[in-house]
Amino acid sequence: MGEIMSQNKETYILAIETSCDETAAAIIKDGHEIVSNVVASQIESHKRFGGVVPEIASRHHVEQITHVLEEAFTKANMTAEDIDAFAVTEGPGLVGALLVGVSTAKALAFAHDKPLIGVHHIAGHIYANRLIEEFQFPLLALVVSGGHTELVLMQEHGQFEVIGETRDDAAGEAYDKVARTMGLPYPGGPEIDRLAKQGKDNLDFPRAWLEEGSFDFSFSGLKSAVINTLHNAKQKGIVLEKADIAASFQASVIDVLVEKTYRAAKENKVNHVIIAGGVAANSGLRTALEEKFRDQKVKLSIPPLSLCTDNAAMIGAAGMIAYQKGNRSDWGMNANPALDLEMYGNR
Amino acid sequence: MTILAIDTSSEILAIALAQEGKVIAEYSSLSKNKHSKRLMPAVVQLLKSVDIKPKDLKKIVVAKGPGSYTGVRIGLSTAKTLAWTLKIPVVGLSSLEALTLQAQGRNTLICPFFDARRELVYTGLYDQNGQSIIDDQNCLMSDWLEELAKIDQPIIFISPDLDSFKETITDRLGERAIFIAEGLNTTRPGLLALSGAQGKEEDVHQLVPSYLRLVEAEVNWLANQGEQSNE
Ligand SMILES: [Zn+2]
Numbered sequence: 001m002g003e004i005m006s007q008n009k010e011t012y013i014l015a016i017e018t019s020c021d022e023t024a025a026a027i028i029k030d031g032h033e034i035v036s037n038v039v040a041s042q043i044e045s046h047k048r049f050g051g052v053v054p055e056i057a058s059r060h061h062v063e064q065i066t067h068v069l070e071e072a073f074t075k076a077n078m079t080a081e082d083i084d085a086f087a088v089t090e091g092p093g094l095v096g097a098l099l100v101g102v103s104t105a106k107a108l109a110f111a112h113d114k115p116l117i118g119v120h121h122i123a124g125h126i127y128a129n130r131l132i133e134e135f136q137f138p139l140l141a142l143v144v145s146g147g148h149t150e151l152v153l154m155q156e157h158g159q160f161e162v163i164g165e166t167r168d169d170a171a172g173e174a175y176d177k178v179a180r181t182m183g184l185p186y187p188g189g190p191e192i193d194r195l196a197k198q199g200k201d202n203l204d205f206p207r208a209w210l211e212e213g214s215f216d217f218s219f220s221g222l223k224s225a226v227i228n229t230l231h232n233a234k235q236k237g238i239v240l241e242k243a244d245i246a247a248s249f250q251a252s253v254i255d256v257l258v259e260k261t262y263r264a265a266k267e268n269k270v271n272h273v274i275i276a277g278g279v280a281a282n283s284g285l286r287t288a289l290e291e292k293f294r295d296q297k298v299k300l301s302i303p304p305l306s307l308c309t310d311n312a313a314m315i316g317a318a319g320m321i322a323y324q325k326g327n328r329s330d331w332g333m334n335a336n337p338a339l340d341l342e343m344y345g346n347r
Numbered sequence: 348m349t350i351l352a353i354d355t356s357s358e359i360l361a362i363a364l365a366q367e368g369k370v371i372a373e374y375s376s377l378s379k380n381k382h383s384k385r386l387m388p389a390v391v392q393l394l395k396s397v398d399i400k401p402k403d404l405k406k407i408v409v410a411k412g413p414g415s416y417t418g419v420r421i422g423l424s425t426a427k428t429l430a431w432t433l434k435i436p437v438v439g440l441s442s443l444e445a446l447t448l449q450a451q452g453r454n455t456l457i458c459p460f461f462d463a464r465r466e467l468v469y470t471g472l473y474d475q476n477g478q479s480i481i482d483d484q485n486c487l488m489s490d491w492l493e494e495l496a497k498i499d500q501p502i503i504f505i506s507p508d509l510d511s512f513k514e515t516i517t518d519r520l521g522e523r524a525i526f527i528a529e530g531l532n533t534t535r536p537g538l539l540a541l542s543g544a545q546g547k548e549e550d551v552h553q554l555v556p557s558y559l560r561l562v563e564a565e566v567n568w569l570a571n572q573g574e575q576s577n578e
Contacts, residue, residue: 048568107424108428
């Protein structure tokens with residue numbers, strides 16, 4: 001379709017994100033400026049179940065979606081006529097949840113005769129950083145969330161090479177499971193982060209470095225070690241400080257994340273390291289990365305908390321790149337819970 | 348006034364356009380293929396075939412369930428968003444009521460139903476004008492037939508899943524059970540579109556699917572709450 005893009009006209013993208021438990025819409029100008037950014041969180045609803053229930057998430061999305069859209073347009077003081085393209089998270093995520101966003105975006109694009117752009121959720125998390133500052137290539141992104149732990153190398157906009165990924169649990173998943181075993185409220189990540197500040201790393205949990213030179217991750221061994229330690233202590237009648245468990249667990253996760261990111265950045269001679277995904281909100285991880293990269297020439301970017309968790313602004317930022325590449329989705333676009341990041345980049 | 352009707356609450360995709368009391372285009376297909384892949388290409392084609400632009404639409408009618416959760420949500424997300432962004436009214440009709448449209452005026456009660464698996468059905472009872480007599484519900488077919496057995500009137504059964512239940516229905520109700528001809532057992536989208544002209548307009552934000560069922564996690568949670576308050 002490749003229409004010629006005028007250099008001086010602004011481009012506005014309306015983006016929708018419904019891949020998990022946030023119903024979100026945002027309007028982004030020129031791929032890097034937030035005009036409006038609305039997130040309706042369902043966390044309170046899922047709390048009682050101790051985790052996200054997919055069918056309930058989908059039900060909330062369909063209840064919230066037009067409210068969220070209306071707020072996004074009202075806050076931007078714009079109408080759908082001002083929008084150049086409609087972007088939406090196509091995957092990965094919960095299929096039933098994704099479908100609400102996909103159906104909505106199609107209806108908008110169809111009603112206003114504008115392009116429809118399917119966006120990869122992780123590309124979105126990475127591009128959350130571009131809402132703060134421009135990328136410098138080569139760039140390395142550490143993506144850490146409830147569903148993902150990946151190191152992604154980028155040589156240019158819209159191109160992604162996954163150079164490391166988790167072989168079992170995502171970091172965020174390990175946080176949730178450990179928090180549940182410790183009897184902490186959902187969501188467990190922020191609780192562990194909070195407790196860890198008061199405790200000591202004195203329980204000597206394992207660090208999974210894997211083979212020499214690998215940038216992959218593994219957190220299931222650590223998770224089991226924490227759970228076993230808790231069980232053994234209980235059987236022997238020993239009371240462990242919750243804060244020490246949290247601090248020891250978090251130190252193990254962070255050591256591996258920071259060290260592998262550092263090595264990958266060196267080996268690939270990157271100019272820019274960015275952190276993305278919900279776990280990037282973790283204060284322990286932020287501090288450790290800032291420490292490690294302080295004296296390095298490579299630039300380190302960590303987006304503000306509100307852009308780390310799921311939102312539609314990031315989908316609009318990534319959607320702009322797809323728009324500029326000329327990528328257009330057709331009316332038959334389906335939600336794709338297993339969308340591959342590298343293949344998405346090769347579109 | 349141009350009305351677009353959408354029903355994706357079963358494996359059947361049914362869409363139609365009506366204008367000034369006439370059906371001008373309709374399309375339906377039965378396929379295991381996902382509604383998300385089928386719906387919007389079909390809508391685009393339907394409008395194109397009669398040279399209607401999205402901005403010509405003046406009302407949307409949508410079947411809001413019960414039925415397939417995902418199917419209903421695809422139809423409703425599409426209908427709500429179209430209505431909201433085009434600033435036109437939306438009418439949500441029970442997917443069961445939508446089925447009664449082709450059986451009205453025959454001097455019989457009408458029982459539309461969908462298979463809800465494990466001997467369960469989504470069903471309700473309507474009079475010959477399509478007025479609800481017994482609310483839409485999710486229940487065991489055997490219990491439902493006991494209920495209907497108490498009513499001494501002929502009942503016409505209408506369902507895309509008729510084949511799996513025909514025998515059970517006849518066994519219990521005998522000659523009082525009437526079956527509609529094949530070809531009329533699925534939503535007639537044109538009739539759905541026509542019905543929208545008088546249908547009750549809803550606040551687009553308030554229009555939500557009619558699931559008639561809680562999510563299992565909610566059922567368990569509620570049971571748990573009950574136990575705790577009994578202790
Ligand atoms: Zn995410």
